[in-house]
Amino acid sequence: xxxxxxxxxxxxxxxxxxxxxxxxxxxxxxxxxxxxxKLFMVDCxxxxxxxxxxxxxxxxxxxxxxxxxxxxxxxxxxxxxxSTLGLNDRTAELVIHAHPDAERIxxxxxxxxxxDIPFNVRFxxxxxxxxxxxxxxxxxxxxxxxxxxxVPTSGFLFSEKATxxxxxxxxxxxxxxxxxxxxxxxxxxxxxxEDGVIVPNSVLTRPAALxxxxxxxxxxxxxxxxxxxxxxxxxxxxxxxxMDDQKARAKQTMHSTAKQAATIAKMADVKKLVLxxxxxxxxxxxxxxxxxxxxxxxxxxxxxGFTFRI
Amino acid sequence: xxxxxxxxxxxxxxxxxxxxxxxxxxxxxxxxxxxxxKLFMVDCxxxxxxxxxxxxxxxxxxxxxxxxxxxxxxxxxxxxxxSTLGLNDRTAELVIHAHPDAERIxxxxxxxxxxDIPFNVRFxxxxxxxxxxxxxxxxxxxxxxxxxxxVPTSGFLFSEKATxxxxxxxxxxxxxxxxxxxxxxxxxxxxxxEDGVIVPNSVLTRPAALxxxxxxxxxxxxxxxxxxxxxxxxxxxxxxxxMDDQKARAKQTMHSTAKQAATIAKMADVKKLVLxxxxxxxxxxxxxxxxxxxxxxxxxxxxxGFTFRI
Numbered sequence: 001x002x003x004x005x006x007x008x009x010x011x012x013x014x015x016x017x018x019x020x021x022x023x024x025x026x027x028x029x030x031x032x033x034x035x036x037x038k039l040f041m042v043d044c045x046x047x048x049x050x051x052x053x054x055x056x057x058x059x060x061x062x063x064x065x066x067x068x069x070x071x072x073x074x075x076x077x078x079x080x081x082x083s084t085l086g087l088n089d090r091t092a093e094l095v096i097h098a099h100p101d102a103e104r105i106x107x108x109x110x111x112x113x114x115x116d117i118p119f120n121v122r123f124x125x126x127x128x129x130x131x132x133x134x135x136x137x138x139x140x141x142x143x144x145x146x147x148x149x150x151v152p153t154s155g156f157l158f159s160e161k162a163t164x165x166x167x168x169x170x171x172x173x174x175x176x177x178x179x180x181x182x183x184x185x186x187x188x189x190x191x192x193x194e195d196g197v198i199v200p201n202s203v204l205t206r207p208a209a210l211x212x213x214x215x216x217x218x219x220x221x222x223x224x225x226x227x228x229x230x231x232x233x234x235x236x237x238x239x240x241x242x243m244d245d246q247k248a249r250a251k252q253t254m255h256s257t258a259k260q261a262a263t264i265a266k267m268a269d270v271k272k273l274v275l276x277x278x279x280x281x282x283x284x285x286x287x288x289x290x291x292x293x294x295x296x297x298x299x300x301x302x303x304x305g306f307t308f309r310i
Numbered sequence: 311x312x313x314x315x316x317x318x319x320x321x322x323x324x325x326x327x328x329x330x331x332x333x334x335x336x337x338x339x340x341x342x343x344x345x346x347x348k349l350f351m352v353d354c355x356x357x358x359x360x361x362x363x364x365x366x367x368x369x370x371x372x373x374x375x376x377x378x379x380x381x382x383x384x385x386x387x388x389x390x391x392x393s394t395l396g397l398n399d400r401t402a403e404l405v406i407h408a409h410p411d412a413e414r415i416x417x418x419x420x421x422x423x424x425x426d427i428p429f430n431v432r433f434x435x436x437x438x439x440x441x442x443x444x445x446x447x448x449x450x451x452x453x454x455x456x457x458x459x460x461v462p463t464s465g466f467l468f469s470e471k472a473t474x475x476x477x478x479x480x481x482x483x484x485x486x487x488x489x490x491x492x493x494x495x496x497x498x499x500x501x502x503x504e505d506g507v508i509v510p511n512s513v514l515t516r517p518a519a520l521x522x523x524x525x526x527x528x529x530x531x532x533x534x535x536x537x538x539x540x541x542x543x544x545x546x547x548x549x550x551x552x553m554d555d556q557k558a559r560a561k562q563t564m565h566s567t568a569k570q571a572a573t574i575a576k577m578a579d580v581k582k583l584v585l586x587x588x589x590x591x592x593x594x595x596x597x598x599x600x601x602x603x604x605x606x607x608x609x610x611x612x613x614x615g616f617t618f619r620i
Binding site: 020021022023024027028046047049050053054070071072073076077079080083084087088101105108109112113114 | 330332333334338356359360363364381382386387389390393397398415418419422423424
């Protein structure tokens, strides 16, 4: 039996799963992805800074914000959040990955409201036309996903990088493997002992955890074009603003129904689907869940304050 | 004994009593004054639109927003609120009374984020240099109050207009006063009956309720200059960002302590003082209350969701 190394944190925190009109139950769109204690925000609707506090997510660990599109319910919390980061002695650069308009719109606001902040805010323009690598560090790649909405919109694919296998200390000690050989073990080599016995790599290491992937698709009309980009992800957050009886309204406003979200999840063979971006008209979300589950059983409802382990 | 007519609604709803850095207990500054079912918002920090919902304050009854100054914690909820008003079929004009910079800062945001709103947003520039009448309707006058802060800042005095006395129907019937004489009764005339008997006005009418006044003073350093402008108001909301041991910090940031707020209340001989705009450092507000009460006993703490009857 293969045992994987302990999984490192890869959590999705829902800060807001409402849509254009927030309700007392649901803030406008915002979420935070925690990958190995680095925080990445996706969308920043009004109230995101307070929801970070409510969810005990450290401001200091947030260095990148990804904005799907420039509708107010996805970005109007940005200036307040940045202002508060400034009051918390931040010095690290903050990068906003967003449509090219973002800097034109928000820079004057920053210049007026955040004159004293002791850190740099950098805008990284992303093209909503194509899927591309927009961010990369030691453990993560983030790709954009072109979506279909009333204004240029990008989803995001968070793709964990493969990690090296882990050394099994009891076994390397038993076979007297020198420390100098550890890097070659991690690269997959077998070890030849001094007595000529070859110890297979699989005895001396445990495989690294499989890299995990999370896809955020909001806001978007039903679009099968995204299926190849999100194929078999561990978790898909797909907007479901409406139920199927409002399909015409969904089409008109370029949103999706719960059924359509589930259809995309099924076509992409994802492991788990989370619904969100619900219209304010739905007080009770169970009917949306039932509708999606009829097509894709492993569907879950997001709600503000929920955490999903990826 | 003089009995006054039933008092009409004049309520202060606290939507946010936090300061620059909101907490999970306290939103940034915003409040709504309900005068005879017309709503007037003072300041519009992030989250104000949701707090209106939580406090069951009708969006449709809001036509005027007064911004004390253009620090983010007093106005960053504006665009989100206006966007939501637009989703609620509003057609009536919305007037923002604010520093002249407000239109320069917020108009581009409105043009970008609120393109579809079916109503006009008008900015009325107020001078932070002097006290002047900035709004008037049938029942209310609003005056600005120059405050002392790091950026140009105005407080607001909401001054109810005197109403005419009320006719006492049992008495006008008994003395056979014709309807055509009612306006002269309301203007204070006595009535001469056909038999020559003079019926004093005080028998035929009840005095109107005394006009009430509410003053909002935030943000401001300690300033005795405002005392004549708020003399004997029914309710004074005065910022108290700090306690007295932080007096130096209050001076430096041009805020007030609870003790200073109480001193102003005492000097102006107001009827009731409400504290607010508390620094995020204070979890427990009772010490601020105690400090103010030692100087001005009729002091109360504002908290988000509280309503004060004026």
